[in-house]
Amino acid sequence: MNIIKKYTPQKIIDISTRLFAEKGFAAVSVREISMDADSNVSAVSYYFGGKSGLYKAVLEEQFLPLIEAMVYIKENEQLLPEERLSFYAENVSKIHSQRPYLSKFMISESLKPTPYGKEIIEKHLSQVYNFLAKSLQDGIQSGVFRDDLDITYTAVALASILNFYFVAKPLLKNVKILENPQDEDYTQNAFRIYLQGIKIDKSMNEGM
């Protein structure tokens, strides 16, 4: 018995997470997964009931932080509009750092939804959108944010500026546009631009 050795099912999940993220569901074979996991072709059916069952198990693990994020979001509805948006920005960055492959599964499920992924993503998306739209609405009503903004487009713009970076990061590293990317620095830089962009241009100096 090898104490260090991972249990086969967890090893299969870890290996297939990378393969599914990098090549897509259809392009990965269970043979490939088995070999990379030092197992055999029948293991995937034995533990997960087939290739589709394995994919579902992978998605379940990947989407956990999204499900948790919905809870946090509900707990933060009493903050100021600006603080709520800032809280969202920090969370996006944290979640992507926790799960480096998550952005690939989210994009992949957006382009070609599978039943399980579709359900999670759509529920998550609706909750996040409602949170952002309400925060923007409150900020406009309290005179902090510009009143000439389209709320839907402005909410989408925040999600865009925060998420797209994590999708594009591997490509930007490849072409040397990003050499040593610091996720928190990007998020902070992007959120500062966005926040100044939606605030009313008051003409008073601000402390920072």
Added chain:
Amino acid sequence: MNIIKKYTPQKIIDISTRLFAEKGFAAVSVREISMDADSNVSAVSYYFGGKSGLYKAVLEEQFLPLIEAMVYIKENEQLLPEERLSFYAENVSKIHSQRPYLSKFMISESLKPTPYGKEIIEKHLSQVYNFLAKSLQDGIQSGVFRDDLDITYTAVALASILNFYFVAKPLLKNVKILENPQDEDYTQNAFRIYLQGIKIDKSMNEGM
């Protein structure tokens, strides 16, 4: 002879563009393409030398506007920094309207590059990045843009805010966040936020 009928190869390209965009290269079979194009399995090999040759032909057609955009970019280096960024924003919107599947191929090629797509995208990306970075740099030096911005992250933020919307649009329509999306309106709303976000907070009123 049927005058209205499309030539078979063009019909195959049109059908397979949609299929490749929606399902990905590996998940589409030449049998499926042939049937949807009212042709037969041997047509793909006959006209394009196989499935890979067909995919390359599809990418070539999809990426044409990107190649053209590089020419326009070079012609607009004499404009003011702000005008150059605005020119870029309009072009992104135009290109995606021309080619509704383009964003899917760009994302797909970013996640899982194929040799042909990789070459085009990387070249395009480098040119666009250099254009944006130079425009931002010029704007900072001439005192129009804030000097506390990281140029790389700020350039990525503009590309993010303008492009991600087109990637997410189908999903946002599905969950009824976008009901009747107007691409030009989104682009204008997003670019105004971004521009105010990177400009120096002068405390003088601006005409608009």
Added chain:
DNA sequence: GTCTATATTGCGATAGAC
């Protein structure tokens, strides 16, 4: 729980009739 061997299906590609 893990393996080998195998059944079955569907793939891309092509030869050859028309």
Added chain:
DNA sequence: GTCTATCGCAATATAGAC
């Protein structure tokens, strides 16, 4: 230029040995 028939291969899934 378009079709059918078929070859060879690789896929998933499973039966059954250990």
